[in-house]
Amino acid sequence: MNGTPWWRDRRVLPWLLQAVVGLAVLVLVALLMTNLVRNLSAAGLLLSWRWLGQPAGFDLSETLLPFNASMPYGRALLAGLLNTLRVIVIALLGSSLLGALVGMAAFSRNGLLRGLARVYVEVVRNVPLLLQLLFWYFLVFLALPDGRAALQLPGLVLAKSGLYLAGFAGGSWQGPQLLNGSWQAPLQLSVEFGALLTGLITYIGAFIAEVVRGGIASVPRGQWEAAGSLGLHGVATLRHIVLPQALRVIVPGLTNQYISLAKASSLALACGFTDLYSVAETTLNQTGRAVEVVLVLLAAYLAIDLLISAAMNGLNRLVQVRER
Amino acid sequence: MLLAACGCANDSGGGVSSVRMAAIRSHGQLICGVDGQVSGFSSVAADGRYQGFDVDVCRAVAAALLGSGNKVDFRNVTATQRFPAVASGEIDLLSRNSTVTLGRDAPGGNAMSFAPVVFHDGAGVMVPLASGITSLAGLGGKPICLLSGATTEQALTDGLRRLNRRYVPLKFSTIDEMFGAYQQGRCAAVSIDRSALAAQRTTFAVPAAHLILPEVLSKEPLAPATIESDPAWADAVRWIVYALFEAEEQGITQANVAAKLAEAKANPKLAERRQSDQCRRQLRRDLSP
Numbered sequence: 001m002n003g004t005p006w007w008r009d010r011r012v013l014p015w016l017l018q019a020v021v022g023l024a025v026l027v028l029v030a031l032l033m034t035n036l037v038r039n040l041s042a043a044g045l046l047l048s049w050r051w052l053g054q055p056a057g058f059d060l061s062e063t064l065l066p067f068n069a070s071m072p073y074g075r076a077l078l079a080g081l082l083n084t085l086r087v088i089v090i091a092l093l094g095s096s097l098l099g100a101l102v103g104m105a106a107f108s109r110n111g112l113l114r115g116l117a118r119v120y121v122e123v124v125r126n127v128p129l130l131l132q133l134l135f136w137y138f139l140v141f142l143a144l145p146d147g148r149a150a151l152q153l154p155g156l157v158l159a160k161s162g163l164y165l166a167g168f169a170g171g172s173w174q175g176p177q178l179l180n181g182s183w184q185a186p187l188q189l190s191v192e193f194g195a196l197l198t199g200l201i202t203y204i205g206a207f208i209a210e211v212v213r214g215g216i217a218s219v220p221r222g223q224w225e226a227a228g229s230l231g232l233h234g235v236a237t238l239r240h241i242v243l244p245q246a247l248r249v250i251v252p253g254l255t256n257q258y259i260s261l262a263k264a265s266s267l268a269l270a271c272g273f274t275d276l277y278s279v280a281e282t283t284l285n286q287t288g289r290a291v292e293v294v295l296v297l298l299a300a301y302l303a304i305d306l307l308i309s310a311a312m313n314g315l316n317r318l319v320q321v322r323e324r
Numbered sequence: 325m326l327l328a329a330c331g332c333a334n335d336s337g338g339g340v341s342s343v344r345m346a347a348i349r350s351h352g353q354l355i356c357g358v359d360g361q362v363s364g365f366s367s368v369a370a371d372g373r374y375q376g377f378d379v380d381v382c383r384a385v386a387a388a389l390l391g392s393g394n395k396v397d398f399r400n401v402t403a404t405q406r407f408p409a410v411a412s413g414e415i416d417l418l419s420r421n422s423t424v425t426l427g428r429d430a431p432g433g434n435a436m437s438f439a440p441v442v443f444h445d446g447a448g449v450m451v452p453l454a455s456g457i458t459s460l461a462g463l464g465g466k467p468i469c470l471l472s473g474a475t476t477e478q479a480l481t482d483g484l485r486r487l488n489r490r491y492v493p494l495k496f497s498t499i500d501e502m503f504g505a506y507q508q509g510r511c512a513a514v515s516i517d518r519s520a521l522a523a524q525r526t527t528f529a530v531p532a533a534h535l536i537l538p539e540v541l542s543k544e545p546l547a548p549a550t551i552e553s554d555p556a557w558a559d560a561v562r563w564i565v566y567a568l569f570e571a572e573e574q575g576i577t578q579a580n581v582a583a584k585l586a587e588a589k590a591n592p593k594l595a596e597r598r599q600s601d602q603c604r605r606q607l608r609r610d611l612s613p
Contacts, residue, residue: 057481058493059490059491059493061492061493061494138508142505142510143508160508160509160510161510182465269496269497272494272496272501281497284404284473285404285473286473286478288428288433288434290407290408290411
């Protein structure tokens with residue numbers, strides 16, 4: 001070893017700095033936590049989780065797992081979480097598809113298609129999402145006719161109360177039926193779910209369209225021309241030459257959109273859909289455990305977003321160019 | 325004003341100190357949490373002034389404490405925000421058609437301190453007349469519009485469970501959204517306190533086309549609430565509400581309060597008989613600065 005003093009040693013200094021910063025963060029967190037606990041106990045509120053096992057006393061509509069009012073709050077929150085995940089997964093697929101199509105349409109030779117894509121993106125991304133959800137729910141879906149007057153196609157009925165699809169029930173194929181003035185079918189989706197899904201897909205789809213458009217625009221014009229001189233037609237050029245290069249730019253932008261989609265799904269209560277936030281709000285009201293319920297909410301949304309981040313980072317590594 | 329008539333206010337004397345009352349006095353305004361969307365209880369009139377029964381309770385407390393019913397800062401709070409808003413000290417007094425329940429009063433729950441009940445309500449259900457539904461049993465399996473976080477939700481669930489019926493709950497976060505969905509025909513019925521149903525029905529295009537079912541699903545005693553950690557402040561609100569009851573019994577109003585006071589001063593024995601001793605002693609203790 002030479003005679004370098006430790007405060008100039010490249011092997012010691014970074015570790016030391018990191019330790020100091022890490023310690024500062026820990027102290028800050030500890031300070032905030034003590035402050036929270038002290039103020040809560042001063043107000044007579046100590047963190048307690050016993051309420052999770054107590055019967056909820058309220059009912060939920062459209063749950064993926066069986067639920068009734070005598071089941072505990074914990075299960076109600078789980079049912080809400082599953083509903084939230086259901087919205088996120090379907091809206092994620094739908095908005096990706098819509099965004100990709102609209103993003104590619106921006107490069108179409110058809111002027112009308114290009115114009116429509118532009119108008120859609122500019123209108124949708126410049127109006128607040130909450131307003132759009134209220135628009136879809138109150139002005140579009142709740143304006144649908146009901147009962148006998150509902151929109152009917154073979155195996156499909158769209159009514160004010162929801163979408164009804166034919167499917168297998170009790171071992172036989174069954175179509176939607178009108179019983180006592182309300183529709184019944186093996187597969188049902190409520191209008192609340194429909195309005196939330198439509199709102200989220202069109203809103204996030206507009207942002208994804210811009211990400212896709214930006215990605216495609218980042219591929220140099222020479223690549224298009226080179227593909228053309230090889231005799232590839234438009235769609236084949238896009239698929240084999242342009243998109244693989246554009247994906248490198250698109251994926252990081254997509255991650256942001258997917259994360260904001262997951263967070264935006266918590267606006268479900270505006271159109272009456274029972275998601276995690278809606279269940280948590282009722283739970284908070286009935287139990288009075290505001291801090292605990294908010295902690296559960298924070299943890300759940302953080303976990304969902306971290307999961308999306310991790311998956312998208314994996315995808316990002318796959319599409320990047322491997323340099324040798 | 326009413327308290328001046330009662331003869332209990334602003335007397336000097338040693339008392340329990342109240343952090344909240346000191347804060348209200350130094351602030352010069354009472355911060356009162358109301359709903360703001362329920363006609364008859366609390367709503368905003370065309371001239372921008374708050375009006376309604378809940379609003380009047382806020383004004384009475386401000387009048388007793390600060391000398392004027394106009395020294396109130398009204399804050400609209402949702403059903404979910406209301407108790408945390410009191411617990412965090414954001415509002416001094418909650419006067420927002422809130423039902424007194426054990427869970428809301430107990431320290432393990434919302435830890436509120438409730439004043440006397442000012443309105444006896446009950447959860448009810450309203451249906452369109454055209455639906456032909458005339459009783460609760462007819463609602464089995466049907467969608468019902470509800471307010472997220474209101475006690476009426478549990479009352480309705482219990483009421484239908486007793487009849488062995490299930491229903492599809494559709495929850496909304498505000499009264500306006502809930503009645504909006506009901507009027508668009510999404511729900512077979514809408515459920516909340518019967519007072520709110522009756523008040524909201526008057527705003528419909530054709531009020532007579534809607535029927536409030538005869539079943540009263542629950543007892544909903546509505547009362548103002550304050551933070552539990554300040555008992556002196558809670559006592560003051562309690563006795564201001566009692567003073568209102570007393571004034572109503574004796575026919576004391578803003579118009580005749582001066583005359584009644586003069587009469588009481590001229591004839592102290594009469595006044596002495598009229599007011600309850602307890603009221604006077606308690607208020608003297610509570611309202612001393």
